[in-house]
Amino acid sequence: MENNASYDSPGTIFKRLHAAYNRHDHAEASALYAIDGEHEDIALSHVARGRDAVAAGLAHFFTAFPDAHWHALDDLETTDRAMGRYVLTATLQRDMGNLKAAGQRLELRGVHILETAQGLIQRSEDFWDSKTFHNQMNTINTGAKA
DSSP: OOOOOOOOOHHHHHHHHHHHHHTTOHHHHHHTEEEEEEEEEGGGTEEEESHHHHHHHHHHHHHHOTTOEEEEEEEEEOSSEEEEEEEEEEEOOSOBTTBOOSOOEEEEEEEEEEEEETTEEEEEEEEEOHHHHHHHHTOOOTTOOO
16 A cells, blocks of 8 residues: 655655754754654754653753844755854743853854754764863853853
8 A cells, every 4th residue: 555645745844843943942952853853952062852851952052042033044955954154043031951151242243053853853964063062051141142
């Protein structure tokens, strides 16, 4: 029996993920993942496995950076992958781990790569520069760039 199910393309899923990010909707973003899907932050060498872990990580991030916004620069799509460059802008407004909030501004370039199957994200990778992030977060002058 042939499966004629219609699924969103990887590029559409990519756009939906960034839209959910920009609405700070961790539940909607994590629902785009397969139940056992995973997200890897390459700079942190950290993998969130499963929808619940992805949602918890996003909720934590959105709490610390309530004005976070991903500005898409471009994207590419294949039959089972989507990838794109972005610039993330945000202000650290609540402590996050050992980072103490003092209104530090973040402007961070990165790349997301999504692997999809049957309309869901199986795996995502987020590449960004940890040195740039830490330099900006360790700058107490809230209006200055590091």
